[in-house]
Amino acid sequence: MGPSVHVTLPDWSLFKFPPDPYPPALPPPSDQGTLASPFPIDFNTYNNVLSPRLPVTFAICYAVVTTFMNFVNRRRGMKPFWISKTRPFFAFIILHNVALALFSAVTFAAMLRALMHTWPGWQSDTGFAGAADALCKMHGPRGLGDAATYNSASNLWEIKNRLIHLGDDGSPDSTDVGRLWNEGLAFWGWFFYLSKFYEVVDTLIIVLKGKRSVTLQKFHHAGAMLCMWAGMRYMSPPIWMFVFVNSGIHALM
Secondary structure, three states, X not given: OOOOOOOOOOOHHHHOOOOOOOOOOOOOOOOOOEOOEOOOOOHHHHHHOOOOHHHHHHHHHHHHHHHHHHHHHHHOOOOOOHHHHOHHHHHHHHHHHHHHHHHHHXXXXXXXXXXXXXXXXXXXXXXXXXXXXXXXXXXXXXXXXXXXXXXXXXXXXXXXXXXXXXXXXXXXXXXXXXXXHHHHHHHHHHHHHHHHHHOOHHHHHHHHOOOOOOHHHHHHHHHHHHHHHHHHHOOOOOHHHHHHHHHHHHHHO
């Protein structure tokens, strides 16, 4: 019959707060120098910015300040601030949008490459199970059943295939290729997460023009920070869809 897919609900112990501190997020490979990982990122730096305090604090401050600025603009009769009428401000808007468009396009291209290197192919004899394995298990070498997964009960990384080994520190080997994390998600997903903090400049431009930042925009920017944090901090497979689709949409916009 071949391999098959079985869907079950997640264990409710995964939803406790605060979440477990383990496993730490794994930085991208440091020896590639390719589009998947152009340059190394220090382990401590990588994980320090994935502290939950950063996105939570930033999101709260963003929501409060934006709400306050909406109040200020209403009191001012929705008149633009003087700085929004200057040539440097206009030049900044152009630079801001071009930079975000280029970054989003490169991120989209890098994720497309990662998916192409990960996808087992339409003619694969593993069928839907092979596709699910490739897209839902992000660590370890390519191949059905060869993924490295984290056992939250023992707090250890495990590989079922005895012919494949973990790294010296017990984590997935950073030289393994063929799965999304090492093929580009670890690098570009991390920078895409950081870009969510910069994207609040969109709201700054709006309020300086004397316009109202709508509620949907506030929820979008604050929610994107928190979703990207959760996906990258816990190396959650669905986060590749956020990075891939959102970067493509942003490049078009």
